[in-house]
Amino acid sequence: MKNNIINLKVAITSDHAGFELKQKIRSQLEGLGIHILDLGADSSDPVDYPDYGRAMAEHITSGQIDRGIALCGTGIGISISANRFKGVRAALCHNVTTATQARMHNDANILAIGARHTNFEDALKCIDAFLNTGFEGNRHARRIAKIDEKFSLSQKNDYISEDKELSQALANELKRQQNTVELIASENFTSITTMNYQGSVLTNKYAEGYPGKRYYGGCEFVDVIENLAIERLKDLYSCKWANVQPNSGSQANQAVFLALLKPGDTILGMSLSAGGHLTHGAIPNQSGKYFNSIFYGVRKEDGIIDYAEVRKLAKKYRPKLIIAGASAYSSKIDFKLFKEISKEIDAYLLVDMAHYSGLIAGKCYPDPLPFADVCTSTTHKTLRGPRGGIILSNNEELGKKIDKAVFPGLQGGPLMHVIAAKASAFKEANTESFKNYSKQTIKNAKALCTALIKKGFDIVSGGTDCHMVLIDLERKKVTGKEAEESLDRGGITCNKNSVPFDKQSPFVTSGIRVGTAAGTTRGFKEDQFEFIAECISKIIDALTTKNKEVINNVETEVLEDIKELCKKFPIYQ
């Protein structure tokens, strides 16, 4: 055996069938001065090979060792077990040729040996070849990369791989998310842990009611889960009451309306065209049909909420409920002032913090809870949890009413798998690392905004205090629709958005809304967002030429750049 392997960190393992050969190999290698870590088994008493294959795989994937030697009766079981782990390449070899090729072409990091079919001398020759042969790289490196790519896709799609049409669409969506820059301000990439809770057996459980007061049996464990979600959420926002059952942000708002209003009551919300949400009284929405909705907007001169108008409308129409919160508004909202106005007319204040809730949890955006009678939110935007809704308050009496409105008022069985995923996300959000993430999200939005302004773009309200930036394209004579579609072809996903006082219809619009929450999750910092601003600028400039060939060429060029960028910041791999 040659000497250049002395520096390699090597481990050996076996089940009972490989034990005897393992011991002989180990003492031979140690006699040659090669230090070898023995991961067991410790005797020839029957054991299960998957346990030893796994132990070896974990030592490889954690970087504790460079190479492993794994033995069982045929070598098959232990190699299959080890190969379940990403980054492991266990090769079952029986002679020098196969062991050499396994290294040269497959960059094998575990040599599997069938102890019942390989004698000591042949095993030593295999090991010598395995430890002394280098990887050739080049085309083989490309193929090795494909093994892990395939692995990461199949890991998530294993259980539905028989359903080819569905699993293919899912694999395509994963690839789309991996290879494009996600700028939709209301999206994010949730953690694998949170996703696993959502895809769990909890989806089977009916649990109408609340913990300890269910209309179904067998709820003892889902009670634990819902209580955990509630307590974690209350802790996250330091509030007294929370409901984690709303299926979405819209249903959270509906539940508040059901609890506090009667059909025909007046509500005052931000107009859709100024950046408000459909559920804040917009005419096509149930909130606009069941209630007498009136709207405030933003000031023409600076795009900031027109608080004087809010007060004037409040005094004139005396709404029972005022809604603060928006879908496309990037400056800080003055929740204290909203509370003062609501108090003046004895109205409830609802803060829909759907967009800002993650930033509020991360302590880098004003906290509405000290001022609002009730707060609603989605859980999937800056908060980075599963799709869903929540309701919070410091008023426990109001909370009791809202509990009844959620169930039985509005919903049936709660989505317990989503509630578990929410609980997981709330825990993640209550960490230093989430605070840092939220801070970086805002820093990134400011960097993106500054870079866009430098490139000559008009930004609604002139800047941003959160994760989103609203770009006004009117002066560029490009519509939001054109921009959204062209950016999409260039690998950048965003959405067209009305800008205040927009002359275009909501289907066309004069603006786009971009956000940094998802990109920050994949690790983008200011440099990457400045680069993204450059890509956006290239595409919008091309659109201003109205020349199809120019537009196509720029889209293709940007698409390549974006793919390169995404490769450096992988998700779910």
Ligand SMILES: Cc1ncc(COP(=O)(O)O)c(C=O)c1O
């Ligand atoms: C401010 C605001 N409220 C409510 C919602 C509705 O959330 P969902 O889509 O979960 O119904 C949204 C969604 O974008 C939103 O931005």
